[in-house]
Amino acid sequence: MKKLINKVAVAALTMTLATVSGQAIAKDSSKPIVIPVHNWASQVVMAHVIGLMFEGMGNNVEFVPADSQGVYESIRNGDVTISHEVWQSSFGASFYNAMDKGGIMDAGDHEALAIEEIGVPTWVIDQNLCPGLPSWEALANCQDVFATTDSGGKGRILEGPSSWHGDVFPNRIKGLGLDDKYMVKFAGTGDALWAELAAAKLEGRGTIIFNWSPNWTDAEGFTFLEFPPYYEGCRISEGGTMETTGCGSMLGWLKKAAHYQMPKRWPAAYKAFSKLSFTTTDIGQMAALVSVDGMTYEDAAAKWFAEHQDVIAKFTQ
Numbered sequence: 001m002k003k004l005i006n007k008v009a010v011a012a013l014t015m016t017l018a019t020v021s022g023q024a025i026a027k028d029s030s031k032p033i034v035i036p037v038h039n040w041a042s043q044v045v046m047a048h049v050i051g052l053m054f055e056g057m058g059n060n061v062e063f064v065p066a067d068s069q070g071v072y073e074s075i076r077n078g079d080v081t082i083s084h085e086v087w088q089s090s091f092g093a094s095f096y097n098a099m100d101k102g103g104i105m106d107a108g109d110h111e112a113l114a115i116e117e118i119g120v121p122t123w124v125i126d127q128n129l130c131p132g133l134p135s136w137e138a139l140a141n142c143q144d145v146f147a148t149t150d151s152g153g154k155g156r157i158l159e160g161p162s163s164w165h166g167d168v169f170p171n172r173i174k175g176l177g178l179d180d181k182y183m184v185k186f187a188g189t190g191d192a193l194w195a196e197l198a199a200a201k202l203e204g205r206g207t208i209i210f211n212w213s214p215n216w217t218d219a220e221g222f223t224f225l226e227f228p229p230y231y232e233g234c235r236i237s238e239g240g241t242m243e244t245t246g247c248g249s250m251l252g253w254l255k256k257a258a259h260y261q262m263p264k265r266w267p268a269a270y271k272a273f274s275k276l277s278f279t280t281t282d283i284g285q286m287a288a289l290v291s292v293d294g295m296t297y298e299d300a301a302a303k304w305f306a307e308h309q310d311v312i313a314k315f316t317q
């Protein structure tokens with residue numbers, strides 16, 4: 001009798017476990033996971049790497065061009081499913097604003113830390129074109145070194161497209177009292193920054209551009225300028241004043257974000273995405289395949305994906 005009861009109990013338990021695990025392994029929706037595409041190389045290559053990873057898991061994906069600030073609102077209301085490169089300096093405020101309204105979640109950090117700052121190719125320092133760099137204070141004596149034909153006699157700082165961080169750098173220059181000696185020009189595209197690096201090198205002239213790390217320039221040699229330290233609230237956009245907005249950028253995080261229903265709609269894909277974490281080297285390679293080797297974004301992603309199956313497997317298993 002005791003044995004029978006045990007058998008019944010075991011059978012019941014087995015059934016319960018089967019039911020529980022049957023429910024737990026929910027299948028991902030066949031609706032496409034919507035991946036945003038912005039205007040810098042690593043982000044676009046990584047979009048396609050992640051797309052290949054999801055497709056390899058049996059999911060459907062769709063790519064949409066998206067504004068790099070507005071995308072957090074689009075994720076919040078479900079038009080876009082993920083963001084895979086949330087850079088703290090440029091997008092931290094927009095990300096947390098969307099989170100305040102509800103609908104977007106933090107899906108973890110990449111291993112890479114993020115720098116977004118103006119700087120010079122390292123050869124400018126090696127050749128001592130502006131003694132005292134990389135300290136920002138050296139800039140005061142070098143406006144002629146960084147003047148260009150379109151800068152009206154001032155030194156020129158070539159910023160990326162204004163969609164990246166609006167007035168942060170014009171305000172920085174004003175806050176430091178350098179605006180009578182320097183002007184900030186916004187580039188139309190990210191690629192214009194690399195064209196300027198190449199042109200300046202060819203002409204042997206100094207140049208200051210906005211740049212970031214991880215990027216292909218990590219391998220080439222790029223030195224970020226050193227500004228007064230960042231603290232929360234120092235920027236005008238964070239409630240700071242002209243007295244405080246001269247602060248530099250932080251050594252920041254590089255996060256991932258997801259629509260709040262992603263874990264429910266695509267549980268397997270969400271699990272992989274939450275584990276996904278790229279290193280500085282990984283992301284620099286993704287950028288270099290396009291910006292140095294001239295591959296298309298899709299080809300670069302296919303190549304990186306094929307050559308790093310071991311890395312991808314850590315996320316999908």
Ligand code: TMO
Nearest residue numbers: 040087090116212
């Ligand atoms: C957001 N970005 C990497 C271009 O600074």
